[in-house]
Amino acid sequence: MLAERTDEGAARVAAAVAGRLGHGHVLCVRPAELGPARWSHRVDASGAARTRITLTDGTLLDSRRTGAVLNRLQHIPAVGFGAASAKDRDYARAELHALTASWLLSLGSRVVGGTAGAYGTAEGPISPMAALAVAVRCELPVARRLTSTRAGLTGPLPPGLRATPHLRWPGGRGAPVPVDIGPERPGPGGQDPADRILVAGDNVVGDGPVVPYAPRCRLLAERLNSRLLELRFLRTDTGPALAEVDLCPPLDLPAHRTAVADLLIALLELA
Amino acid sequence: MIAFYGYPDDAPLARAVDAAREADIEHVVIDQHRLDRHDLVTEVTGDSGGFLRAWGTRLPLSRITAVYARPLEPGAASADPAARARAVAFHRAFTDWLDSTASRVVNRPRAMESNASKPYQAQLIARTGFLVPDTLVTNVPDEVREFRAQHGRIVYKSLSAVRSIVREFDDEDERRLERIRALPTQFQAYVPGRDVRVHTVGGRVFATAVDCEATDYRYAARDGMPVEMSTYRPPDDVAERCVRLSAALGLLLAGIDLRLRPDGRWVCFEVNPMPAFSYFESLTGLPISEAVVRLLRET
Numbered sequence: 071m072l073a074e075r076t077d078e079g080a081a082r083v084a085a086a087v088a089g090r091l092g093h094g095h096v097l098c099v100r101p102a103e104l105g106p107a108r109w110s111h112r113v114d115a116s117g118a119a120r121t122r123i124t125l126t127d128g129t130l131l132d133s134r135r136t137g138a139v140l141n142r143l144q145h146i147p148a149v150g151f152g153a154a155s156a157k158d159r160d161y162a163r164a165e166l167h168a169l170t171a172s173w174l175l176s177l178g179s180r181v182v183g184g185t186a187g188a189y190g191t192a193e194g195p196i197s198p199m200a201a202l203a204v205a206v207r208c209e210l211p212v213a214r215r216l217t218s219t220r221a222g223l224t225g226p227l228p229p230g231l232r233a234t235p236h237l238r239w240p241g242g243r244g245a246p247v248p249v250d251i252g253p254e255r256p257g258p259g260g261q262d263p264a265d266r267i268l269v270a271g272d273n274v275v276g277d278g279p280v281v282p283y284a285p286r287c288r289l290l291a292e293r294l295n296s297r298l299l300e301l302r303f304l305r306t307d308t309g310p311a312l313a314e315v316d317l318c319p320p321l322d323l324p325a326h327r328t329a330v331a332d333l334l335i336a337l338l339e340l341a
Numbered sequence: 342m343i344a345f346y347g348y349p350d351d352a353p354l355a356r357a358v359d360a361a362r363e364a365d366i367e368h369v370v371i372d373q374h375r376l377d378r379h380d381l382v383t384e385v386t387g388d389s390g391g392f393l394r395a396w397g398t399r400l401p402l403s404r405i406t407a408v409y410a411r412p413l414e415p416g417a418a419s420a421d422p423a424a425r426a427r428a429v430a431f432h433r434a435f436t437d438w439l440d441s442t443a444s445r446v447v448n449r450p451r452a453m454e455s456n457a458s459k460p461y462q463a464q465l466i467a468r469t470g471f472l473v474p475d476t477l478v479t480n481v482p483d484e485v486r487e488f489r490a491q492h493g494r495i496v497y498k499s500l501s502a503v504r505s506i507v508r509e510f511d512d513e514d515e516r517r518l519e520r521i522r523a524l525p526t527q528f529q530a531y532v533p534g535r536d537v538r539v540h541t542v543g544g545r546v547f548a549t550a551v552d553c554e555a556t557d558y559r560y561a562a563r564d565g566m567p568v569e570m571s572t573y574r575p576p577d578d579v580a581e582r583c584v585r586l587s588a589a590l591g592l593l594l595a596g597i598d599l600r601l602r603p604d605g606r607w608v609c610f611e612v613n614p615m616p617a618f619s620y621f622e623s624l625t626g627l628p629i630s631e632a633v634v635r636l637l638r639e640t
Contacts, residue, residue: 109525111478113460115608117467150523162524164501168458169478169525172500175461188457195454196440197433202385203441215385217434219427223382223394236426246423248430 071098073142079321080142086331091338097129105149105166111173119176133176137338140330141183142318143191146170167191180337182271182330185295185317192318196294201315205301208290210283213304213311216251230254230306253304253313263323265303265310270329271336279303280310290315298330342404343368343637344393346435347411352619354411356630364631366638369405371395373413376431377424383434391438402438407445407637409594411615412436445593445640447633452591453614457502459527462590462611469586471599471609474529482518485528489515494531496556507557531556532610534602537573539580540618541587541595542632543639546580548573549621570624575599579607586612594618594633 073080081098088096108124121133148154148162171190174181185194196204199215206212214231218224221243227233232254239245264278269291274284280303291299300319303310321327343361347354349372361368371379371393380394383402391402412432418425440451455462463473477488478500489495489510497514499505508514510528536551536558550573555561561568575583579599586609587595596616600608618629 105524108481109479110481110484111460111476111525113463113473113476115467115472115475117464117473119460119464148524161499161501161503164457164503165499165524165526168461168501171458172460172464172478175464188454188461190458195451197437199383199385199434199437200440200451203437206386207441212386216382216391217430217437218382219380219431219434223380236430237422239423247426 071096071140071142072101073098073140074144075100077142079319079327080140083140083321083327083330083334086327087334090331090335095338097131099125099131101143101146102149104146104170105162109169111169113172113176119172121173121176123173133173136177136180137341138334139174139177139181139183140334141174141181141190141192143170143184144193144318145191179297180341181297182333182337183296183298183318187295194296194317196317198314201294201317202312204293205290205312205315208286208293210286210290210301210312211308211310213253213306213313214251215253217248218251219248221245221247221249224249224251227251253311263325265305266323267301267303268319268323268326268329269297269299269301270326271297271333273329273333275325275329279305283310297333300326342400342406343634344371344405344408345369345410346371346373346408346439348373348413351411351413352623353617353630354409356619356622357409357633360630360634361637364634364638366634369393369395369398369400371435373415373432376428377419377421379431380427381431381434381438383438385441402442405442405444406640407447408439408442409447409633409637410439410450412450445637447593447637448595448614449591455590456612456614459498459500459611465590466586466609466612469589470582471586472606473609474532476530477528478525479528480521480523480525482521485510485518485521486515488528488530492530495528496531497526497528500525500527506560506563509556532600532602532608534600534608537575537599537601538621539575539583539597539599540616540621540627540629541583541592541597542629543593543636544584545632545636546575546583547618547621547627547629547632548575548580549625549627570621572625572627590614593636 071084084096110122113119123131146166148159151159151162167189171188184192187194233249233251236248239247267276267287300316302314304313383391393400436450439446467473495510498507538549540547550571551558552569553561555566558568596613598610622629
């Protein structure tokens with residue numbers, strides 16, 4: 071489990087997996103532990119990789135003995151670079167991300183979470199807007215969203231939408247500052263479980279009016295190269311409208327955690 | 342309509358713009374120096390509502406059929422916070438649009454990502470049949486000593502997209518090897534042979550042989566070493582593999598760094614998703630910028 075200590079969803083998935091397999095089968099690695107660990111990452115001439123990571127407490131994480139990884143990485147801190155220049159700290163962070171990405175890529179389908187990208191993070195390089203644009207191509211009904219470099223360029227606000235300026239500036243809709251225009255409803259998080267779909271491998275978890283979209287949600291996961299994502303919908307007069315694609319879902323619903331635990335255990339059994 | 346995105350004084354972009362102008366192709370240059378003075382509206386549900394406003398003209402995004410994008414690091418920021426915010430928002434929104442538009446994009450930002458981790462990219466490169474350098478990333482000095490003993494000659498360089506000069510690891514480096522404990526560092530087996538830089542533009546291949554004694558020919562001048570470049574015709578199977586590799590990485594334009602070993606086998610070091618082809622074009626006459634524009638026009 072590659073997750074922050076504060077990541078409750080990951081902690082509960084870890085507890086669920088440990089409850090079914092035994093505590094010795096689950097190792098929680100915090101992002102801040104990656105930098106100080108001893109790394110040996112080999113890529114041979116044919117591209118085959120082997121990684122041995124020895125954590126500061128002596129625990130060895132060997133890629134040949136890793137059955138599955140839940141990747142919840144957002145950011146790897148450059149531990150030990152506190153006194154370094156900003157440039158050196160940025161360099162250290164970039165190098166650690168590059169290394170982690172290579173390690174995770176070499177684990178292939180054993181990794182759940184993330185887009186198998188070159189930064190190693192769960193969210194990868196895909197922005198929320200780009201993810202929604204891919205959803206449009208998967209024929210999912212997507213809520214209208216615009217971005218404008220000046221508030222006044224988009225004309226009068228259509229009903230149901232609100233404009234959020236990038237910085238506070240006088241002048242209202244005439245202000246020379248960028249705005250994001252999106253659904254008026256408050257952001258996701260407290261939405262009804264019936265408006266949420268989780269894709270975990272081949273499993274799609276959800277009920278209510280969004281269920282018919284399950285196959286397209288799976289297609290979206292495939293196109294985003296991610297085996298774990300959550301889609302959150304708004305209810306509109308014309309039916310559900312996708313408001314957000316989350317590549318690092320909170321796993322706050324029991325059914326979501328069960329699906330992820332099932333997937334991890336299935337991978338472990340395959341390994 | 343073709344759009345060019347980047348700094349107009351950046352040589353590869355400038356050459357491509359010149360090629361478009363010479364071919365009398367309708368185009369627009371979106372100048373990264375002036376993003377706060379351009380405007381952009383994008384809509385996630387499609388291009389129909391989006392438009393670009395540059396040089397006093399409003400251009401619907403749906404009219405842009407192809408883009409050559411060479412986004413570089415932002416320059417000096419404006420003192421005006423609103424202008425700064427507009428420049429940042431423009432770049433972010435345009436990058437998102439490049440990743441999602443149905444228009445041809447050379448190259449999509451998402452496809453350029455693999456270069457952010459060299460060992461990551463090496464694993465992808467090897468899937469297309471090229472050999473890659475035997476690589477070790479470690480912060481354990483003894484591992485490096487063992488790796489050096491195994492290979493004899495080794496080099497070191499950054500593993501992320503941060504540019505570094507490839508240097509051969511020598512006894513002086515060995516004396517300061519303890520310093521790698523602070524950060525895992527990338528070491529590679531030295532690969533003898535002749536450098537060949539291959540540029541792929543769609544399905545076309547432009548190869549340059551590079552003859553130089555330096556470990557990293559890009560910086561040979563700093564060490565007072567001459568570099569000779571000449572056009573080169575790679576074997577058909579190697580050319581075909583280069584095209585396949587670029588396609589596998591989602592790149593319509595790529596700079597592929599190869600080395601032909603004395604035993605006749607090809608090693609691929611990396612694939613540059615935003616190659617500075619102008620350097621090779623100016624020294625060899627290979628018509629790469631013209632090919633880029635032709636590719637953009639073929640939409």
